[in-house]
Amino acid sequence: MGFQDLKRLLQLVLIALIIGAGLLPAQDLDRTIEFQFGGRAIVVPRFGPRFEVLPVLELMGAEAGYSPAAGTFIVVWGERSIQFAIDHKMVLIDGTLQEARDAPAASPGGVAVSLTFLDRSLLSPMDHHLEPIPGGYRIVPGARFADPVTVRPAAADFGATTTLLLSLSRPAEVLVEETPAGAVVVRFEDASPQLDSTVPFRSRRVHSLTSRNQTIELALASGVGLLSWHVVEDPPRVIVELGIASPTPTPAPVQVVRRTGPRPIVIDPGHGGDDVGARSADGLMEKDLVLGIAHRLKRVLEARGHPVRLTREDDVHRALTDRTALANRLEARVFISLHANASTVASVSGAETYYMSLDQSSTDAEAAATADLENRAGAASGERSPLDLILWDLAQAEVLNESADLALALQGRLNALLGLRDRGVKQAPFVVLTGATMPAALVEVGFLSNPSQASLLAQPTRQQELAEAIADGVEDFVRR
Amino acid sequence: MSWRVALIALAVVAAVALLAWLLHGGGPQPVQQVLPSEELPTPTPAPEQRIVLLFPGGDGLLHPELRTVPFPKEPHARIRVVMRELLAGPAATPRLAPVIPYEAELNAVFVDSDGNAFIDLTAPPDSLQGSSTELLLAYGVVDSILLNCPTISAVQILFGGHEVGTLTGHLDLSKPLVLNKRFIAAS
Numbered sequence: 183m184g185f186q187d188l189k190r191l192l193q194l195v196l197i198a199l200i201i202g203a204g205l206l207p208a209q210d211l212d213r214t215i216e217f218q219f220g221g222r223a224i225v226v227p228r229f230g231p232r233f234e235v236l237p238v239l240e241l242m243g244a245e246a247g248y249s250p251a252a253g254t255f256i257v258v259w260g261e262r263s264i265q266f267a268i269d270h271k272m273v274l275i276d277g278t279l280q281e282a283r284d285a286p287a288a289s290p291g292g293v294a295v296s297l298t299f300l301d302r303s304l305l306s307p308m309d310h311h312l313e314p315i316p317g318g319y320r321i322v323p324g325a326r327f328a329d330p331v332t333v334r335p336a337a338a339d340f341g342a343t344t345t346l347l348l349s350l351s352r353p354a355e356v357l358v359e360e361t362p363a364g365a366v367v368v369r370f371e372d373a374s375p376q377l378d379s380t381v382p383f384r385s386r387r388v389h390s391l392t393s394r395n396q397t398i399e400l401a402l403a404s405g406v407g408l409l410s411w412h413v414v415e416d417p418p419r420v421i422v423e424l425g426i427a428s429p430t431p432t433p434a435p436v437q438v439v440r441r442t443g444p445r446p447i448v449i450d451p452g453h454g455g456d457d458v459g460a461r462s463a464d465g466l467m468e469k470d471l472v473l474g475i476a477h478r479l480k481r482v483l484e485a486r487g488h489p490v491r492l493t494r495e496d497d498v499h500r501a502l503t504d505r506t507a508l509a510n511r512l513e514a515r516v517f518i519s520l521h522a523n524a525s526t527v528a529s530v531s532g533a534e535t536y537y538m539s540l541d542q543s544s545t546d547a548e549a550a551a552t553a554d555l556e557n558r559a560g561a562a563s564g565e566r567s568p569l570d571l572i573l574w575d576l577a578q579a580e581v582l583n584e585s586a587d588l589a590l591a592l593q594g595r596l597n598a599l600l601g602l603r604d605r606g607v608k609q610a611p612f613v614v615l616t617g618a619t620m621p622a623a624l625v626e627v628g629f630l631s632n633p634s635q636a637s638l639l640a641q642p643t644r645q646q647e648l649a650e651a652i653a654d655g656v657e658d659f660v661r662r
Numbered sequence: 663m664s665w666r667v668a669l670i671a672l673a674v675v676a677a678v679a680l681l682a683w684l685l686h687g688g689g690p691q692p693v694q695q696v697l698p699s700e701e702l703p704t705p706t707p708a709p710e711q712r713i714v715l716l717f718p719g720g721d722g723l724l725h726p727e728l729r730t731v732p733f734p735k736e737p738h739a740r741i742r743v744v745m746r747e748l749l750a751g752p753a754a755t756p757r758l759a760p761v762i763p764y765e766a767e768l769n770a771v772f773v774d775s776d777g778n779a780f781i782d783l784t785a786p787p788d789s790l791q792g793s794s795t796e797l798l799l800a801y802g803v804v805d806s807i808l809l810n811c812p813t814i815s816a817v818q819i820l821f822g823g824h825e826v827g828t829l830t831g832h833l834d835l836s837k838p839l840v841l842n843k844r845f846i847a848a849s
Binding site (some may be wrong): 263274279460502523524525530614616 | 720
């Protein structure tokens with residue numbers, strides 16, 4: 183290689199290096215973001231809309247890292263624990279699932295998140311939020327959500343009480359509570375309230391309202407406290423009743439249905455309206471079948487002198503909790519939910535009756551039947567810690583033994599019907615049984631997915647037999 | 663420009679560029695699926711272990727199928743193995759049916775500090791119906807996980823990334839479910 187060639191090569195390398203070096207500062211500015219917290223600052227790599235988040239959380243003094251045992255990243259901030267996973271929008275905040283707007287992504291440093299994810303899903307539970315500064319963000323105290331809700335207050339003072347009406351610009355999750363110090367606070371779960379001050383507000387018992395972060399605090403006259411509150415959805419409003427303070431706030435009022443006469447038997451035809459339930463190959467729908475049986479059962483029981491109420495008289499939708507609530511308000515003697523079943527296996531057939539499960543234990547027979555399963559599975563043998571007793575807030579717990587008797591009585595009569603296979607009495611945490619304050623059971627009268635059973639269930643004579651068998655079971659129970 | 667000047671300029675610029683490159687961490691790095699370096703999986707494969715999986719049978723109850731698979735210690739990884747095997751369907755007994763009666767994938771697994779596992783499955787089609795379908799799906803998954811993962815105390819199934827109240831209008835799926843052996847056939 184001659185001197186001229188070497189010189190030309192060096193010139194080319196020089197030009198390339200100058201261009202390359204010139205590009206580096208521009209990339210740096212584009213690929214980092216600065217966060218400040220309590221007088222300290224950190225610059226972290228940025229990848230498009232996301233950035234390395236673990237150094238930011240460590241800047242705040244939070245413990246943050248990946249847990250192989252949980253399969254998630256875990257952030258611990260004081261008593262608060264937040265779990266999130268790469269490529270998943272669900273965030274577990276102190277055991278409660280929340281859905282984020284976007285998902286974290288894997289990054290060279292572990293995990294990268296968006297500003298929205300950091301602000302809403304991580305900082306807000308840690309009672310902090312982001313404020314923009316040149317080249318980055320400052321993390322400052324106080325939770326903040328991006329979506330404000332305008333709140334227009336109005337009050338009506340009556341003789342002993344005041345009704346406070348808070349009209350919301352959009353629906354919001356709201357909780358009204360009296361603090362131990364006696365203050366009344368309206369908490370917004372998913373919004374920052376902004377008070378509409380264009381409308382004058384006056385009340386003898388509410389001196390002022392102050393919005394702060396996700397709450398509105400009510401400054402009340404001496405001796406005034408929270409009596410009750412409830413939310414109206416359309417248009418969205420929060421209605422708060424205030425009056426002479428009581429030691430414990432009363433629960434939200436419910437619609438009162440007065441019972442007159444003896445306690446009725448409440449029959450619940452399952453599904454209804456758009457919820458058709460199971461459907462046979464011939465088009466027989468569960469909602470229609472069980473409504474027909476329910477009307478027959480009502481007639482049979484009334485003819486025998488029992489007052490009966492149906493949770494639905496025709497083809498309408500009823501929320502599951504409304505069905506139980508009606509039985510509670512009527513102080514029903516017995517609550518029976520009627521259903522027809524379906525299975526992905528067409529050969530499955532028979533009738534079965536359920537009552538509520540507290541899920542804390544199994545019977546000795548069931549334990550014996552399945553105990554060797556755990557032994558045969560080497561993993562579980564000898565390692566299982568006692569199952570935690572999970573007790574839901576169940577009114578059914580009070581009457582569980584009676585519900586078991588009711589289910590046995592009903593299933594016993596169903597078993598006597600010709601051609602109906604006994605699938606037994608079982609327990610499961612069914613929504614419609616949860617919270618029922620009286621003996622309650624759910625009857626599955628047969629499988630619509632089984633063609634021969636479906637054609638039998640379609641026959642009026644069979645429906646009448648089923649109604650009479652269930653009525654017999656109810657009488658067996660109430661006369662026991 | 664003389665060649666000496668060019669060489670000096672070259673040396674200076676090269677040194678500056680090299681320093682900047684090193685400080686920069688070796689140049690642009692694409693976002694990629696990586697674990698934090700301290701948590702890299704160990705090269706030792708998980709020991710093989712027999713696990714029990716539950717699948718619906720023709721009697722409308724859950725039946726066990728035993729399978730020997732490499733089974734890690736970590737609860738999260740164990741749940742993934744159990745779910746992978748469940749989603750693969752019954753292998754040994756042709757009369758058993760898949761526990762998830764539609765094309766489903768495991769989207770995510772969470773385990774909280776109380777031993778509650780949250781697993782996210784593909785959302786089901788609208789055609790699912792019947793309490794039996796709902797019960798066997800739920801307890802086929804829940805019991806299979808709990809029988810094989812002793813540190814897990816309860817399992818909540820999410821569908822399509824969402825909590826659901828019920829699947830077909832019966833079973834309360836809004837809370838984690840504990841072991842329920844009532845739907846497992848007596849052996």
